[in-house]
Amino acid sequence: MINTLPNILIVEDEPSQLELLSYNLDAEGYNVFRAETGEEALLLLKEYHIDIVILDWMLPDVSGLEVCRQIRHNKDTANLPIIMLTARGEEDDKVRGLNIGANDFVVKPYSIKELIARIRTNLRARHGLETPELLTYANIKIDTARHSVTLNGVKISLGPIEYKLLCVLILSPAYVFSRQKLLERVWGNNIDIETRTVDVHIGRLRKNLRDASNIEMIRTVRGFGYSLDFKF
Secondary structure, three states, X not given: OOOOOOEXXXXXXXXXXXHHHHHHHHHOOOEEXXXXXXXXXXXXXXXXXXXXXXXXXXXXXXXXXXXXXXXXXXXXXXXXXXXXXXXOOOHHHHHXXXXXXXXXXXEOOOOHHHHHHHHHHHHHHHHHOOOOOEEEEOXXXXXXXXXXXXXXXXXXXXXHHXXXXXXXXXXXXXXXXXXXXXXXXXXXXXXXXXXXXXXXXHHHHHHHHHHXXXXXXXXXXXXXXXXXOOOO
16 A cells, blocks of 8 residues: 655754654654754655655754755755744844745744644645646746756746746736735745745746846736736
């Protein structure tokens, strides 16, 4: 019988926290993998199929931010949901982590129930982002297996968040997504950040597409959100 329970990798160097998380997630029915260092986590990601990573910011060897960066730069794990555990509650730190590719943040000390709720949310969001290997709209092509984007036949480089935004937009061309909906689809709907973060990343995506095509391909609906639609 094939085991379809989600595999969770916990990366935490505090033994008591690691035991507490492992016990509670195992009780919820998840398959739990454990790592106490960044290097160990990266090795486990190569050996096993992991569905979501719970990643401590402060680790004794490779930092949580560097682990997050390496996960995003590997095509096999580029879309893997990452929830960072951190004592850093400042907005600048959250934005820094989000820009590197974290999906969500939980600030220590945290509620186990809240963390489990965020895990479920991010797993649902990942399911919502499962896509065919080739996505196309007009002259844009996304090869999701290789995590590459071409426009007019020329490969363009996108950051991890801009890539996810484009995947969401291209699945529903001309549909206007609210900022809140984009937050839910890309970052998870319990993320404690302002919707203006969406504006920043949409601006970067718009510039990348405009530079490659000389066409405005993202439409702004003032006061609401955005759509991928250059036929207006």
